[in-house]
Amino acid sequence: MKFLHVxxxxxxxxQYGLEERARDFFDVFDEAIDLAIQHKVDFVLHSGDFFHTSRPSNSVILEGLQLLSKLKSANIPIFLIPGNHDRGNKVKDVSPLHILRDFGANLIEQGTVEYEGIYISGVKYLSKIALKKIGTIKPVLERFLENSKNRGIHLLMLHQEFTPHFPHGLYLSKEIPKGFSYVGIGHLHERVMPFYNQNCMVVYPGSTEFTAFSKNEEQTPKGVFLVEKKENSLEANFIELKRRRPFLSFEFEEESFLDTVKDIKTKLESIREYSDKSPVVILKGYIEKLSIKDLNAVLAKNGIYLDKNNVLHINFLLKTREDSKKQKDIFSLHTKQIDIEKELKRLIGDELLVNHVYEIISQAKSMESIEDFKEFLKENYTKLDI
Ligand SMILES: [Mn+2]
Known part of the structure; x- marks a missing residue:
């Protein structure tokens, strides 16, 4: 028995509004599917956030289906659960994963399926409110175990926040009853190497591409787990995805920006040896005298500029010393992002109103198009009662 967990x-x-970044997410999933076929796995597990939104565009759905059809032609079933991004109840609609179900994907919202003697259980993402209502997911999981009655392999998929990775997260030991062989968890975008919790192997493959590029994500590779039954135990091996977009992140001081530029140049050259994709460069620092224009000019002078064969995108995460004192949000001018909250405060003034509008705008961030946002507002018009 062998399966791929993604x-x-x-x-x-x-990401960054770039078509290339949208492509990247398909590229790595395509690579994962090729790995499943190449390793002749019995099935694929997907622990949530298959789509980025509950309202993926028609072309995104179509391409998702085309990729899944590769698995179907190879007779490899895929089992998946809805994550917080694609569960659908935000817009009072079903999860878009139901569409995939009609094309052969096995959607598990809450339950167990038996596949060739293997039990596969899953629970869709449960919001904090849903969890508050039920208190714990343990009884639900205990019921799943009644299906297998401790016979054979029982796999579990979850998409929740667990400690120590999330503040106020759930505890594995409290939530997961004894009896499962494997629990594959989504939601955390960093890979965590397999470990055991009450004889159960716990695996976090992490996201297949960089989403919010953070310190922790910088340090973990992107990939999938190939899990195999060896005698009486499971063995999970991590396989890195090579088609991911390289990300380079640098922290700089204004005074020594030229030194940072030299570092970037060296790193750029080393990236070209293993990836044909131009990287995203993230620059974090404090500025006082220099402007973004100045920084860009220095970069360009040193051969670092936006071009298909050079750098895909430069994301400046800049703070002024004053901002850092006030603990203001970092902003990114390069992506034409502004500090929305600051801007709203300037325009509206009233703090309550600012918070209200800011919340609505934050919702908009997870939408794929303005049409989706309009639709969302129509269905959640009470949010506009001010
Ligand atoms: Mn996610």
Missing amino acids: TDTHLGYR
Whole structure:
């Protein structure tokens, strides 16, 4: 018995508004599918956030289906659960994963399926409110175990926040009853190597591409787990995805920006040896005298500029010393992002109103198009009662 475990593919995410970034998410999922076929796995598990939004565009759905059809032609079933991004109840609609179900994907919202003697259980993402209502998911999981009655292999998929990775997260030991062989968890975008919790192997593959590029994500590779039954135990091996977009992140001081530029140049050259994709460069620092224009000019002078064969995108995460004192949000001018909250405060003034509008705008961030946002507002018009 062999399976591939993948999670958080976020198909349809156009990071930085770039078409290339949308492509990247499909590329790595395609690579994962090729790995499943190449390793002749019995099935694939996907622990949620297959799509980036509950309202993926038609082209995103179509491409998702085309990729899944590769698995279907190879007779490899895929089992998946809805994540917080694609569960659908935000817009009072079913999860878009139901469409995949009609094309042969096995959607598990809450339950157990038996496949060739293997039990596969899953629970869709449960919001904090849903969890508050039920208190714990343990009884639900205990019921799943009644299906297998401790016979054979029982796999579990979850998409929740667990400690120590999330503040105020759930505890594995409290939530997961004894009896499962494997629990594959989505939601956390960083890979965590397999470990055991009450004789159960716990695996976090992490997202297949970089979403919010953070310190922790910087340090973990992107990939999938190939899990195999060896005698009486499971063995999970991590396989890195090579088609991911390289990300380079640098922290700089204004005074020594030229040194950072030299570092970037060296790193850029080393990237070209293993990837044909131009990287995203993230620059974090404090500025006082220099402007973004100045920084860009220095970069360009040193051969670092936006071009298909050079750098895909430069994301400046800049703070002024004053901002850092006030603990203001970092902003990114390069992507034409502004500090929305600051801007709203300037325009509206009234703090309550600012918070209200800011919340609505934050919702908009997870939408794929303005049409989706309009639709969302129509269905959630009470949010506009001010
Ligand atoms: Mn996710």
